[in-house]
Amino acid sequence: xxxxxxxxxxxxxxxxxxxxxxxxxxxxxxxxxxxxxxxxxxxxxxxxxxxxxxxxxxxxxxxxxxxxxxxxxxxxxxxxxxxxxxxxxxxxxxxxxxxxxxxxxxxxxxxxxxxxxxxxxxxxxxxxxxxxxxxxxxxxxxxxxxxxxxxxxxxxxxxxxxxxxxxxxxxxxxxxxxxxxxxxxxxxxxxxxxxxxxxxxxxxxxxxxxxxxxxxxxxxxxxxxxxxxxxxxxxxxxxxxxxxxxxxxxxxxxxxxxxxxxxxxxxxxxxxxxxxxxxxxxxxxxxxxxxx
Amino acid sequence: xxxxxxxxxxxxxxxxxxxxxxxxxxxxxxxxxxxxxxxxxxxxxxxxxxxxxxxxxxxxxxxxxxxxxxxxxxxxxxxxxxxxxxxxxx
Numbered sequence: 399x400x401x402x403x404x405x406x407x408x409x410x411x412x413x414x415x416x417x418x419x420x421x422x423x424x425x426x427x428x429x430x431x432x433x434x435x436x437x438x439x440x441x442x443x444x445x446x447x448x449x450x451x452x453x454x455x456x457x458x459x460x461x462x463x464x465x466x467x468x469x470x471x472x473x474x475x476x477x478x479x480x481x482x483x484x485x486x487x488x489x490x491x492x493x494x495x496x497x498x499x500x501x502x503x504x505x506x507x508x509x510x511x512x513x514x515x516x517x518x519x520x521x522x523x524x525x526x527x528x529x530x531x532x533x534x535x536x537x538x539x540x541x542x543x544x545x546x547x548x549x550x551x552x553x554x555x556x557x558x559x560x561x562x563x564x565x566x567x568x569x570x571x572x573x574x575x576x577x578x579x580x581x582x583x584x585x586x587x588x589x590x591x592x593x594x595x596x597x598x599x600x601x602x603x604x605x606x607x608x609x610x611x612x613x614x615x616x617x618x619x620x621x622x623x624x625x626x627x628x629x630x631x632x633x634x635x636x637x638x639x640x641x642x643x644x645x646x647x648x649x650x651x652x653x654x655x656x657x658x659x660x661x662x663x664x665x666x667x668x669x670x671x672x673x674x675x676x677x678x679x680x681x682x683x684x685x686x687x688x689x690x
Numbered sequence: 691x692x693x694x695x696x697x698x699x700x701x702x703x704x705x706x707x708x709x710x711x712x713x714x715x716x717x718x719x720x721x722x723x724x725x726x727x728x729x730x731x732x733x734x735x736x737x738x739x740x741x742x743x744x745x746x747x748x749x750x751x752x753x754x755x756x757x758x759x760x761x762x763x764x765x766x767x768x769x770x771x772x773x774x775x776x777x778x779x780x
Contacts, residue, residue: 416763418753418754418760420750420751421752422751423773424747425749426748427746437770437771440767441756445757446754446755449755452754453751454750454751454753455751456749456750457749457751458747459746460745460746492717492718573747580753583752592722593725596726596728596729597718599746600720600728
């Protein structure tokens with residue numbers, strides 16, 4: 399198995415520094431963590447670094463869904479991830495919390511897929527009642543299909559600007575690309591990275607097995623459905639990535655009175671610094687991460 | 691590259707909806723030991739159904755800025771991991 403490295407278009411770099419995306423091969427979990435430990439150690443030792451624009455995307459799958467041996471020929475045959483409940487995966491893994499853990503909650507390139515469901519409920523309040531009714535009847539798969547389908551999960555329609563991408567497509571999922579981790583990931587311990595990866599893997603396993611974590615999933619789902627309509631997400635920039643034709647980016651949700659009510663002094667100072675040209679957007683993002 | 695207003699809008703949105711950050715903490719409260727134990731349980735289930743390797747397959751895509759050319763970084767990663775390295779220019 400080989401590593402593939404290729405150079406990205408990355409404008410935030412110092413002279414004589416090149417932006418790369420190092421793509422590891424698909425490996426069993428234990429082997430991947432051993433390789434990551436070696437690569438991280440080498441990168442830190444040789445002054446490699448990351449910025450706000452850098453991702454540490456985690457591609458995950460489960461062996462039993464990826465390959466099976468043909469009883470007659472003995473050859474390995476690829477199969478697909480079946481019975482995946484994306485709602486369960488998002489809620490169990492804590493999709494938005496992982497983004498926050500890595501300082502990427504405001505990253506416009508990886509908005510949470512949960513926003514798709516939120517916006518559906520915001521645009522169509524009857525969906526809330528419908529989903530709660532299905533929840534009462536224990537129709538968890540039906541709820542998942544209400545919000546997530548080929549228009550939201552696959553890379554073909556929403557491009558790659560979302561937290562989770564099913565690849566190669568929703569009809570034939572070989573693996574999930576989890577895009578929230580990143581930023582200063584080289585400063586995190588190997589154990590921190592392992593923890594994130596295991597969280598995704600355990601959530602994926604549970605999401606393909608209806609009886610795993612069933613009770614806690616139903617609790618989380620109920621909370622999510624009941625509170626989704628109380629958010630301002632429909633006006634958020636993330637809503638622009640919703641596949642619904644009704645999803646419109648607000649012309650200017652960033653009104654001055656609203657900002658004054660919501661921001662603390664640190665964020666206001668940061669905003670002023672940007673307006674005065676004292677820092678660029680990347681520097682502001684880093685500073686805001688510390689403030690938040 | 692994101693615009694300044696986009697960054698601020700995202701942060702305002704998160705500040706306005708703090709529950710967005712706390713509603714999904716199912717596995718987040720797990721320690722690394724808890725998660726390893728859960729993974730071991732799932733792996734054991736897999737082995738009991740005929741699996742002969744670990745159940746989870748994974749890979750990373752690591753964005754990084756490095757003071758090397760592509761040949762150097764390729765050779766270095768091969769050196770530390772023992773795996774052959776290929777690269778292409780983007």
